[in-house]
Amino acid sequence: GVCLPVGAGCDSDEDCLGVEACVDGRCRLTCLSGADCPADQVCCGGLCETRCQPNPDAALADGAVDDGAVDDGARHDARAPDAAGSDRSGPDLWRPADAARDDAWECPTVECGVAGQCCVDSCAVARGAPCSGGYCDGSGDCVACLADAHCSDSDRCTLDVCLGDNTCRSSNARQSIALTTEFGRDGFCTNGVTLGYQRVEAACYNYAPDPLKNSRGFLSFDTSAVPDGAQINSVDLTLCRTGGPGAQEAELYSTSFGLNLTCSAYDSPVVYLRSLPNGSGPVTVVVSPAAVDASGPSQFQIRYPVTDCGAESWAGKRWLSATGPTDTNCHLDDIPGLEVEYCTAPY
Numbered sequence: 001g002v003c004l005p006v007g008a009g010c011d012s013d014e015d016c017l018g019v020e021a022c023v024d025g026r027c028r029l030t031c032l033s034g035a036d037c038p039a040d041q042v043c044c045g046g047l048c049e050t051r052c053q054p055n056p057d058a059a060l061a062d063g064a065v066d067d068g069a070v071d072d073g074a075r076h077d078a079r080a081p082d083a084a085g086s087d088r089s090g091p092d093l094w095r096p097a098d099a100a101r102d103d104a105w106e107c108p109t110v111e112c113g114v115a116g117q118c119c120v121d122s123c124a125v126a127r128g129a130p131c132s133g134g135y136c137d138g139s140g141d142c143v144a145c146l147a148d149a150h151c152s153d154s155d156r157c158t159l160d161v162c163l164g165d166n167t168c169r170s171s172n173a174r175q176s177i178a179l180t181t182e183f184g185r186d187g188f189c190t191n192g193v194t195l196g197y198q199r200v201e202a203a204c205y206n207y208a209p210d211p212l213k214n215s216r217g218f219l220s221f222d223t224s225a226v227p228d229g230a231q232i233n234s235v236d237l238t239l240c241r242t243g244g245p246g247a248q249e250a251e252l253y254s255t256s257f258g259l260n261l262t263c264s265a266y267d268s269p270v271v272y273l274r275s276l277p278n279g280s281g282p283v284t285v286v287v288s289p290a291a292v293d294a295s296g297p298s299q300f301q302i303r304y305p306v307t308d309c310g311a312e313s314w315a316g317k318r319w320l321s322a323t324g325p326t327d328t329n330c331h332l333d334d335i336p337g338l339e340v341e342y343c344t345a346p347y
Contacts, residue, residue, distance in 0.1 A: 203316020
């Protein structure tokens, strides 16, 4: 039934009535969380700590007064020891609760183990708040990063990532590889029978007395140089359009076929990727990274959506191949190309 002021002198915990612990000769409130402490204190290391403590090596903060002149709203801070660290005589020190921190006040450096608080260099702050070594982890430790956060994010591939040990690891730099087709790796096949390497073509032909014909184009790029396990960030396919009638756009598919190219590729399974813009001259289109096979060649089939064209006509599109003739819009350096941008683990 006896109330003792916080900070009363003690020789053991028994002198502090059970709710306080005797620490360095003074009764200190014990706690499991900040809810056990007064509003102006936080729970650090099982003890209620004021957010700032007097610095015995600096002058008393402006506006600080002794315990005989405490106004409502003032905040109590632990009595400062003398230089020897043993004499706690003299008045307790107080300062207004909203007074700015200056050299006369310093943060405790206690590493608290209470979830949601961190007392490392930045007093008691919430999880994710900055501290001298990085960020508070919510368990009292100051760590470099938290769960893929707080690492560099200036570039998707060159960023640092936060690993399981709460440290940032730099990824390998963003890299790219530029590939072209070559003879035997591009061309077209008509009705699964007639093979041509002189161009890449997707078209419909309807000229008597021949039966209706449909040609499909093929491209193959050796992407085996992309490292296993690499994260592919972007893929750009470059073609040079040499013309062809028809308003519809040709369609690009992902596929797989044997090399050198033969007409056995005509009916190979395909996965739709995108349409290809009409026009003439060079064009670069973005392709899904899923279309790249790092273990071997990455291959494509091109189809024209019109498969039953009008009598005595043809419709479709043509592109320069690795060995085909050039024209005024497509030159030797405009052969089909694939640029793959990637980074290796860790990403």
